Amino acid sequence: MGFWDTVxxxxxxxxxxxxxxxxxxxxxxxxxxVTAETTKEETETTEAAAEEPAAxxxxxxxxxxxxxxxxxxxxLVDPKETLEEECRNSKQCAPxxxxxxxxxERVTGAADGAAKEDCVEEFFHLAHCATACAAPKLWSVLK
Amino acid sequence: xxxxxxMRPMRAFASARNGAVQISKRAASSSSGSTAESxxxxxxxxxxxxxxxxxxxxxxxxxxxPNAHAMTPAEEGLHPTKYPWVHNQWFKSFDHQALRxxxxxxREVCASCHSLSRVPYRTLxxxxxxxxxxxALAEENEYDTEPNDQGEIEKRPGKLSDxxxxxxxNDEAARFANNGALPPxxxxxxxxxxxxxxxxxNLLTGYPDEPPAGAQVGAGLNFNPYFPxxxxxxxxxxFDGVVEYEDETPxxxxxxxxxxxxxxxxxxxxxxxxxxxxxxxxxxxxxxxxAMSVWVKRYKWAWLKSRKIVYxxxxxxxxxxxx
Numbered sequence: 001m002g003f004w005d006t007v008x009x010x011x012x013x014x015x016x017x018x019x020x021x022x023x024x025x026x027x028x029x030x031x032x033x034v035t036a037e038t039t040k041e042e043t044e045t046t047e048a049a050a051e052e053p054a055a056x057x058x059x060x061x062x063x064x065x066x067x068x069x070x071x072x073x074x075x076l077v078d079p080k081e082t083l084e085e086e087c088r089n090s091k092q093c094a095p096x097x098x099x100x101x102x103x104x105e106r107v108t109g110a111a112d113g114a115a116k117e118d119c120v121e122e123f124f125h126l127a128h129c130a131t132a133c134a135a136p137k138l139w140s141v142l143k
Numbered sequence: 144x145x146x147x148x149x150m151r152p153m154r155a156f157a158s159a160r161n162g163a164v165q166i167s168k169r170a171a172s173s174s175s176g177s178t179a180e181s182x183x184x185x186x187x188x189x190x191x192x193x194x195x196x197x198x199x200x201x202x203x204x205x206x207x208x209p210n211a212h213a214m215t216p217a218e219e220g221l222h223p224t225k226y227p228w229v230h231n232q233w234f235k236s237f238d239h240q241a242l243r244x245x246x247x248x249x250r251e252v253c254a255s256c257h258s259l260s261r262v263p264y265r266t267l268x269x270x271x272x273x274x275x276x277x278x279a280l281a282e283e284n285e286y287d288t289e290p291n292d293q294g295e296i297e298k299r300p301g302k303l304s305d306x307x308x309x310x311x312x313n314d315e316a317a318r319f320a321n322n323g324a325l326p327p328x329x330x331x332x333x334x335x336x337x338x339x340x341x342x343x344x345n346l347l348t349g350y351p352d353e354p355p356a357g358a359q360v361g362a363g364l365n366f367n368p369y370f371p372x373x374x375x376x377x378x379x380x381x382f383d384g385v386v387e388y389e390d391e392t393p394x395x396x397x398x399x400x401x402x403x404x405x406x407x408x409x410x411x412x413x414x415x416x417x418x419x420x421x422x423x424x425x426x427x428x429x430x431x432x433x434a435m436s437v438w439v440k441r442y443k444w445a446w447l448k449s450r451k452i453v454y455x456x457x458x459x460x461x462x463x464x465x466x
Contacts, residue, residue, distance in 0.1 A: 006234040076383040080348055080397035100355075107356040118357030120217040120373065127368055131224040131345070139227050142401050143241070143392050 079141045080134065087133035088126065096126040217358075220371035221349075223341035230405060231340070234423070236416040237409050242271050244388055245406025248399045251386050253329065256321065256377075258309035261330035262410050265303040270413065271406075277303060284308045322363050324376030333404070333411040340404050345369045347400040350379035 012018055088097055103119040180188075230237045246267070249259065264281045268274050281301035288299045301308075309328075311317035318325050327335075336342045346369045354366035354373075364374035381396045388394050409415070441448075 002233045005232055009234075076393055076395050078383055078395040078397055080395070104356045115357055118217075118359070119355040120358050120368075121215075123351075123355035123358075124216055124221045124368055127221060127349070127351075128224065131349075135224055135226050138397060142398050 080138050083134035083137050083141075084130040087130040090133065092133055093126060093129040096122070096129045100126045217373050218371065220373065221345075221368040223338040223345040223369055225341050226344060228340055228405075230408065230415070234419065236419065237270075237405060239270060240390065241402045241405045242409050244390070244392060244399075245402035245404070245409075246271050247388065248381075248386050248403040249329075249406055252380055252399075253403065254307075254310060256310055256317075256326040257329045258311070258326075259307045259329050259410060260309050261306070261328070263304060263306045264301065266413055268303065270409070274303075281305055322376060324363075326377070329407055329410065331411045333408045335411075340408050342369065343407060344400050344404045346375075347381055347403070348397050 087093055100119060100122040103117075103122045107115040107117060107119055229235050249257075264277045267280075268277045272280065281303055284301045284305075285298040286301050286305050288297045290296050310326075311320060314325055333339050333343065338345075346367060349369045350365065350367055354360050358366060358373065360366050361374045364376055365378050366373055367375045381399050383395050386394045386399055392398060412418075
């Protein structure tokens with residue numbers, strides 16, 4: 001972060017075809033959101049196609065989640081939630097998610113009080129992966 | 144030719160072997176130790192030395208090498224994810240529209256528990272609010288006056304020189320009102336926490352819907368992975384649409400968290416914009432002065448550096464040089 005961004009910024013500002021805008025036009029945001037969603041849907045479908053048959057159950061769950069999200073579209077939807085959910089199900093975070101799911105199964109499956117572990121560490125790894133993956137995308141969406 | 148060159152190494156090897164045999168014989172027959180060592184002994188010595196060296200390294204690593212993790216990851220807390228904050232770049236200022244939104248979030252959400260006691264109204268003027276807005280905001284609160292003629296302290300409406308009011312009169316009252324947990328003052332919070340802006344943003348947005356399976360959450364605490372120990376007394380406060388922005392930015396949780404974090408960074412270092420501009424001036428002026436001083440030095444030294452010392456031998460009569 002920093003020096004080369006600044007140099008490129010200065011160069012862009014100095015070029016004769018540069019356009020200075022005080023603020024991003026309002027209409028652009030909605031289109032951005034729409035494009036982001038469409039790309040997200042595309043990626044999800046491709047992932048679902050590319051994943052192994054064992055992951056089909058997850059894909060079904062994703063579809064359900066998507067329907068719920070579409071229902072809530074009229075209200076505010078936090079882009080962080082959607083982006084991180086997307087990242088959590090991506091191939092990049094598949095190992096962390098696998099470990100977390102397995103741990104949750106193990107702990108909840110054990111008899112009451114019998115589980116001598118928690119899934120905090122697995123949750124950390126999954127959360128770290130998801131937020132790190134979503135961070136640049138989130139900053140491009142937020143104002 | 145080829146055959147001879149191929150034979151040479153073999154012959155050398157054979158002679159070396161013969162020599163080794165002879166030397167070992169002589170060493171066995173006579174007890175003089177000053178003669179050359181045999182390659183076998185040298186090899187054994189080298190192997191032993193290597194074993195000792197490797198063994199001592201392994202032993203040292205066994206003693207001091209691996210880190211002793213006294214804390215579990217849960218006690219340490221999840222390290223904040225880095226976000227590409229624009230105002231942290233070298234030549235970027237704060238986004239003052241975001242500061243204004245962040246101040247609104249602080250006032251409507253955070254200020255009910257957290258004080259901002261090191262920020263006076265006057266610093267808001269010009270950077271976040273206009274003079275009239277700041278004055279109106281200051282007059283909403285009452286402050287103590289100087290003692291009057293009878294020594295009584297009365298109340299007066301706030302002025303620009305007053306500091307933002309704290310929600311509680313003192314720490315004890317704050318603890319009593321919050322189940323024993325003290326909401327810290329936020330004036331310098333960005334500087335005070337490891338991770339700075341990233342930590343605060345992650346903390347505000349990082350509350351999961353429910354704690355992961357098996358996690359122990361104490362009574363009156365909430366699970367937040369970014370808080371060391373994961374049990375934080377502050378509940379999640381930012382929900383979508385809690386604040387209605389005056390510039391009609393969609394008030395999602397992450398948007399509010401980003402704005403209020405940037406505002407808190409401004410509160411912690413309000414001099415940042417000026418500091419960066421001053422740093423730029425210093426760099427430009429010193430580099431120009433440095434270039435000028437280099438040029439002046441070269442100019443002044445030019446006669447010395449460009450001189451040429453020539454030895455011109457005197458000519459003798461017969462045309463030969465005299466030494």
